[in-house]
Amino acid sequence: MSALTRDLKSLARLLDDARAALRISDLQRIGQLSPKLLALIQRIEDYPPAALGDDETSIGEEIADSARRNQRLIAAALEGLRNAQELLVRARLPSRHETYARDGARQKIDSAPVSLERRA
Numbered sequence: 001m002s003a004l005t006r007d008l009k010s011l012a013r014l015l016d017d018a019r020a021a022l023r024i025s026d027l028q029r030i031g032q033l034s035p036k037l038l039a040l041i042q043r044i045e046d047y048p049p050a051a052l053g054d055d056e057t058s059i060g061e062e063i064a065d066s067a068r069r070n071q072r073l074i075a076a077a078l079e080g081l082r083n084a085q086e087l088l089v090r091a092r093l094p095s096r097h098e099t100y101a102r103d104g105a106r107q108k109i110d111s112a113p114v115s116l117e118r119r120a
Helices: 003-023 027-045 054-092
Strands: 096-100 106-110
Touching: 003 027, 003 054
Parallel strands: none
Antiparallel strands: 096 106
């Protein structure tokens, strides 16, 4: 097994580890994996193109699929964070309601701002 093949298989394992960490929102583990992934990618980029054979090409396709899956998970996590942030902003704003009085005039009903309680 060539050094390039070993590095590609290591990259595939690290991407799988990152996917598992993303699925359970383990930010600490993702932070630990990131420098390893970057270093390994830089090392792989230093190999000459002639070092790529059929084995390395098939492993590379698996790595590309893993990277795309991780990218989708990251995008979904970011969208979830944006949605949660938007809900928190809306929950903190005082809500105002309107109704009509007996004479048909509009009447505003104001409510107090909602306070959010943080639970462990």
